[in-house]
Structure formats: C-alpha cells, structure tokens
Amino acid sequence: MSEQIKNYLRELGGHLSYLNEMERRDIMEEVSSHIYEKVAAGSSVEEVLAAFGQPKELAQSYGGEVIAKNAAFNFKSLITMIKFYFITGMKGMFIIPIVAITSITFYASAIIIIIATIVKGVASLLGIELPIAILDFGFWQAPYWLALIVSFLVAGLLYVTSRKLWQYLQRFLRNISLKY
Structure with missing residues (x-):
C-alpha cells in the first residue's frame, strides 16, 4: 500500500x-x-x-449519508447528528440541533398529552380529581369529551410536525452529502 x-x-x-x-x-x-x-x-x-x-469533505459526505439513511427516531440518532454538525460548518451548527431537538420535543409532547388526557379521563371515571387541567380557560372548563378530542388533535398535530421536521432534517443531511 x-x-x-x-x-x-x-x-x-x-x-x-x-x-x-x-x-x-x-x-x-x-x-x-x-x-x-x-x-x-x-x-x-x-x-x-x-x-x-479532501478527506474531511469526503468524511462529511459519508457522515451525512449515514445519518440521513437512519430513519430511526431516537436519542442515539440525535447524538450522532450533534456530533456530525460540528464538522458541517455554521449552517449545520444551527439547523441540525435546532430542528432535531424541536422534532424530538414535539414527539415527546404528543406522547405526554395523550398520556395526561387518558390519565385524567380514567381518574374522572374513578371519582378522583387530578390537578391536570385540560382546556381550562379560567371561567370555563371544557367537558372531558371535548378536551379528549382537542387533546388528540393537538397531539396528532405535534406528532405529524415532529415527523415532518425529522424528514426535513434527513433531506438537509442528504443535501450536505451530495454537496461533498
């Protein structure tokens, strides 16, 4: 060699x-x-x-490709992306972490909303009053059935937005790979 x-x-x-x-x-x-x-x-x-x-540019293209191919939506992918953005320059320094963290936050929020709504409903059926306020406007609190519908709609919207952000991030990384 x-x-x-x-x-x-x-x-x-x-x-x-x-x-x-x-x-x-x-x-x-x-x-x-x-x-x-x-x-x-x-x-x-x-x-x-x-x-x-240059080896650095070749490494950037392969790194972006590896991350973009990984469709997993988990903490390990986030850590790999954060490591990758350090070598991608200023664009990567801002876009990658902001979009990745926002995507995961929206995803987690959707899950929390669904769990809180179900817990509140089960507790209400058992006669337990939990301090989880669902659609409370101060002067009026929505009935549970309406809060349930709105909660699932908001959770669905957050989930879809999180997936779209994740897909945008993957396209962004593919474009970096193609550039190099």
Whole structure:
C-alpha cells in the first residue's frame, strides 16, 4: 500500500471518529476498495486521491449519508447528528440541533398529552380529581369529551410536525452529502 494512500485513509478515519465503529469500518473499506480498483485500472495514486477530494469533505459526505439513511427516531440518532454538525460548518451548527431537538420535543409532547388526557379521563371515571387541567380557560372548563378530542388533535398535530421536521432534517443531511 502506498504511503499516500495510507495517509489519506488515516486522515479520513480521523474525520469519521464521530460514527460508530461498524459504520466507520464499512466506509473505510468502501473507500479503500474504490481507491485500489482505480489504481489497478491504471490511474495514478495522485489522480485517484484528487478525484476523491479532501478527506474531511469526503468524511462529511459519508457522515451525512449515514445519518440521513437512519430513519430511526431516537436519542442515539440525535447524538450522532450533534456530533456530525460540528464538522458541517455554521449552517449545520444551527439547523441540525435546532430542528432535531424541536422534532424530538414535539414527539415527546404528543406522547405526554395523550398520556395526561387518558390519565385524567380514567381518574374522572374513578371519582378522583387530578390537578391536570385540560382546556381550562379560567371561567370555563371544557367537558372531558371535548378536551379528549382537542387533546388528540393537538397531539396528532405535534406528532405529524415532529415527523415532518425529522424528514426535513434527513433531506438537509442528504443535501450536505451530495454537496461533498
């Protein structure tokens, strides 16, 4: 293996350190196999490495692709995105964490609203008065059936908004990947 290729791959691996070991290994194997295929086909090492671009930019494109492909909606994805935004520049520094945190917050709020509404309803049926106010305007409190409908509508709206924000974030990350 040429010293230039070793250095290129070492630098690329350093820029992929925010990914888990398996994802990093897969990317490194893919890049090295492409490099060796092109060199074996007759291209010079310098031409091949120039075609791949700077290791940092290549790492950004692969990192964005890994995150964008992961459709999971969980805390691990959020942490990976936060690590990734550190290497994507100013846009990523603001858009990625704000949209990711807002999306997860809306998702959690939808779940909390549904749980609170169900708990309030069950408690009311059992004759227990809980200090959970559902649609209380000070001078008028909505009947439970109306509060139930409104709560589910608000929870549904928050859930749909959280999913749309998550999808926007994935498109944003794909665009970063394509850019590099």
